[in-house]
Amino acid sequence: MKKYWKLITLTIIIMAGIGTFYIYDSLAADAYPAFTIETNSGNEEVIENLLINAHYGTGQNIQPVQITKDEAIYANERSFFERLDGAYLSPERKHLQENYRNFMRGKAIYGSFYEDEEYLVYANVNIDTSALEARSSSIEVSMLDKGTDETTSFVYDIPHSSEVNHVALQDVQLVNDNVTLITQNHSRSQGNLAIHVYEFDAQSHELIREESIISDQAQEQNQFTDMFMLNETDPMSSKDYAVFRNVVREEIRNNDGTYSHEEISNELIAYNLESGKIEDITLTEELKEFGRVNLFDGTNLYFTKSIENGLEVVSYNIKDKKIENEMTVELDQVESSQAPSFPMVNEGGRELAHLTVHDKNLYILSRIGNVEEPADLIVIDLETEETIYEGEISEKGQNRDSDEKYELTITGIEVN
Amino acid sequence: MxxxxxxxxxxxxxxxxxxxxxxxxxxxxxxxxxxxxxxxxxxxxxxxxxxxxxxxxxxxxxxxxxxxxxxxxxxxxxxxxxxxxxxxxxxxxxxxxxxxxxxxxxxxxxxxxxxxxxxxxxxxxxxxxxxxxxxxxxxxxxxxxxxxxxxxxxxxxxxxxxxxxxxxxxxxxxxLIFPQSFIEFVLSYGAGMMVVFVLFTAILLERSFRWKGILMGVAYGVVALFIMLSPLLVQDFVVDGYFYISEMVLLEVLVGCIVIALSIWFSNYLLKRKIRV
Known part of the structure; x- marks a missing residue:
């Protein structure tokens, strides 16, 4: 034994150093505060599937964290294999990877999905970047028939023309047994942005219709268009409308030689997927004063405005062209924070609260700047306009050393 | 032992x-x-x-x-x-x-x-x-x-x-030197040991065949590299992203074990039959 003492010492150093490092790792979970949703009143069932995405920490050491009703899971607490496939990042991806593991093979994460009772549809636009000059794009579609467990796929090559230079997929839907794709097409010539619809027969895979539904309205050289589809609360589900915001800006040369941009038009446009027609969204003067709407659930648009002690919320039904709800929600802390997020109430650059809609329930989460101030969570039944749940995000257990400069920043909420 | x-x-x-x-x-x-x-x-x-x-x-x-x-x-x-x-x-x-x-x-x-x-x-x-x-x-x-x-x-x-x-x-x-989880630690140092065994094999090739052995050593390194890259090449050019990343890691572990086994077997052969003193 004696002649091995050097080797034994070395082994002890290895065990002590590396062993404690990785054992400590499993204990380190306790080092981060356990945030939970604490119920003050109401039915806890409505927050069963609520997920809050946030960041915790400052400076160099920021940890993404997901907060649910019972627990807060930090990204570094995920197992190595969980982190690899990234399914935990979104419940949607987790759902797809777990239930349709084989269908999901080779599906780009940035592709679009559509799911109903019978079908799961995946679409993606592939851009061939190997040729420098003429970039050719193709649309790839895969469809899973849940009943027969059969997958059919097809590829459509977008004909190369001077009109189409870059195609960005916005959404895929199944409308009347046709695969409908909504894309944002950029053309080579300056200032040419358009929203296109491609419709394929789900059986024959043939292109039935290709149409530009919204075209660029920039008139002058110095005008720029920004056109985008509003994100919905549940992008995978079937919906009646796709809603776009179309903004035209003008570049103005200031006296001091710098440039600034001025908005010359800003409108919301609804596309009826069933009829394939554009429907105008005409807003009352009062609604136009509201902050930018960013919340859309496939049927209704949600407008919000901050008032002295809370928020004013108006929902607008696109189909009936009328205001559905009009209510005020009392919130203690509607203040600015720097969390860049979508969708949320945004007013003059100030972000006020995170919103989402699920099953006719409106979820509102007041922002968090600091762990010491719990954020309020309110759920309102949109049919009765009554508050059915009140709670707060707060830290469970021991209080942190107040000297430590840490922050919880919420980036979004979703209900699945 | x-x-x-x-x-x-x-x-x-x-x-x-x-x-x-x-x-x-x-x-x-x-x-x-x-x-x-x-x-x-x-x-x-x-x-x-x-x-x-x-x-x-x-x-x-x-x-x-x-x-x-x-x-x-x-x-x-x-x-x-x-x-x-x-x-x-x-x-x-x-x-x-x-x-x-x-x-x-x-x-x-x-x-x-x-x-x-x-x-x-x-x-x-x-x-x-x-x-x-x-x-x-x-x-x-x-x-x-x-x-x-x-x-x-x-x-x-x-x-x-x-x-x-x-x-x-x-x-x-x-x-890379201090992986954040124990699994990554094992993978990181396992890969390190694989490289060490490949280098040892190349050294033994040189010791067995001298100048010609250097070329053989380099060739062995290239073969090992190709074996390690093969799952990636298959993923990209043959099955077009068929495997999940976690499955790719398991495949890499598998081919890594193959390279280690191959190196040990080959070195054993060289030490027994070809080595020159």
């Missing part, structure tokens, strides 16, 4: 003097670095607060707080790590060539030992692994000592304390 352990002990004892010197250099240089960097920060703070009449909070908003990752990024800290890594890389070759080119060709005696020649090969590999892990373990043990020194020098209001995990978490470049 006993023979193998004896050989490991023997190999490590041949390196132990240089090893202790390297550990001492690491400890001393890093502690000097901690003291200098901390003092520099405190001196800046003193100058700003007493001469430029800044308040503590003004100073902190201008210069920021002091934390250990500032020290880790300096050459005082990374220098010794690089030196140790370089020493291991060099010793992978020296552990074989010293037996041929040292005083009285020692390899002759090693190969004449009444034990399987493969044990010599495995003992050398084990020594490289133990030496490397020893550096890592030593670094992880001295880190808390170094952070304590920082706490002595810099007052509490001016610093943000970091644990060992936070320090390493803050510097992505260190993740």
């Amino acid at each position: 006993n023979r193998y352990l004896k050989l490991v002990n023997f190999e490590f004892n041949r390196f132990v003097k240089i090893y202790v010197v390297l550990l001492a250099i690491t400890l001393i240089t890093q502690i000097i670095g901690v003291i200098l960097k901390s003092r520099e920060y405190v001196a800046n703070a003193n100058e700003a607060i007493y001469q430029e009449q800044l308040s503590t909070s003004e100073f902190l908003s201008q210069y920021g707080t002091m934390s250990f990752d500032t020290i880790v990024r300096s050459v005082w800290f990374l220098g010794p790590i690089a030196l140790c890594a370089g020493a291991v890389a060099f010793y992978i070759f020296l552990i074989w060539y010293r037996d041929w080119f040292g005083k009285n060709t020692f390899i002759y005696r090693l190969l004449m030992l009444p034990t399987a020649r493969l044990n010599v090969f495995l003992a050398k590999g084990t020594t490289i692994l133990l030496v490397t892990l020893g550096f890592i373990g030593f670094q992880l043990i001295i880190l808390p000592i170094e952070t304590t020194i920082l706490k002595w020098i810099v007052p509490k209001d001016f610093r943000v304390d970091m644990g060992v995990h936070e320090i390493i978490g803050a510097i992505p470049e260190l993740h």
Whole structure:
């Protein structure tokens, strides 16, 4: 034994150093505060599937964290294999990877999905970047028939023309047994942005219709268009409308030689997927004063405005062209924070609260700047306009050393 | 087993003097670095607060707080790590060539030992692994000592304390040598040992066939690289993203084991039949 003492010492150093490092790792979970949703009143069932995405920490050491009703899971607490496939990042991806593991093979994460009772549809636009000059794009579609467990796929090559230079997929839907794709097409010539619809027969895979539904309205050289589809609360589900915001800006040369941009038009446009027609969204003067709407659930648009002690919320039904709800929600802390997020109430650059809609329930989460101030969570039944749940995000257990400069920043909420 | 352990002990004892010197250099240089960097920060703070009449909070908003990752990024800290890594890389070759080119060709005696020649090969590999892990373990043990020194020098209001995990978490470049989870640790050092075994095989090829052996060694390296890349090539060009990333990792582990097994088998053959003394 004696002649091995050097080797034994070395082994002890290895065990002590590396062993404690990785054992400590499993204990380190306790080092981060356990945030939970604490119920003050109401039915806890409505927050069963609520997920809050946030960041915790400052400076160099920021940890993404997901907060649910019972627990807060930090990204570094995920197992190595969980982190690899990234399914935990979104419940949607987790759902797809777990239930349709084989269908999901080779599906780009940035592709679009559509799911109903019978079908799961995946679409993606592939851009061939190997040729420098003429970039050719193709649309790839895969469809899973849940009943027969059969997958059919097809590829459509977008004909190369001077009109189409870059195609960005916005959404895929199944409308009347046709695969409908909504894309944002950029053309080579300056200032040419358009929203296109491609419709394929789900059986024959043939292109039935290709149409530009919204075209660029920039008139002058110095005008720029920004056109985008509003994100919905549940992008995978079937919906009646796709809603776009179309903004035209003008570049103005200031006296001091710098440039600034001025908005010359800003409108919301609804596309009826069933009829394939554009429907105008005409807003009352009062609604136009509201902050930018960013919340859309496939049927209704949600407008919000901050008032002295809370928020004013108006929902607008696109189909009936009328205001559905009009209510005020009392919130203690509607203040600015720097969390860049979508969708949320945004007013003059100030972000006020995170919103989402699920099953006719409106979820509102007041922002968090600091762990010491719990954020309020309110759920309102949109049919009765009554508050059915009140709670707060707060830290469970021991209080942190107040000297430590840490922050919880919420980036979004979703209900699945 | 006993023979193998004896050989490991023997190999490590041949390196132990240089090893202790390297550990001492690491400890001393890093502690000097901690003291200098901390003092520099405190001196800046003193100058700003007493001469430029800044308040503590003004100073902190201008210069920021002091934390250990500032020290880790300096050459005082990374220098010794690089030196140790370089020493291991060099010793992978020296552990074989010293037996041929040292005083009285020692390899002759090693190969004449009444034990399987493969044990010599495995003992050398084990020594490289133990030496490397020893550096890592030593670094992880001295880190808390170094952070304590920082706490002595810099007052509490001016610093943000970091644990060992936070320090390493803050510097992505260190993740390869200090992986964040135990599985990654095993994968990282498993891959390292695979490279060591491939290099050993190349060295033995050179020792068996001399000049021609160098070419054969390079060719063997290329073959090993190709085997390692094959799952990636299949994923990209044959099945078009069929495998999930977690499945790709398992495939890589599988082909890595194949490369290790191939290297050990090939080296065993070379040691038994082809080696020249």
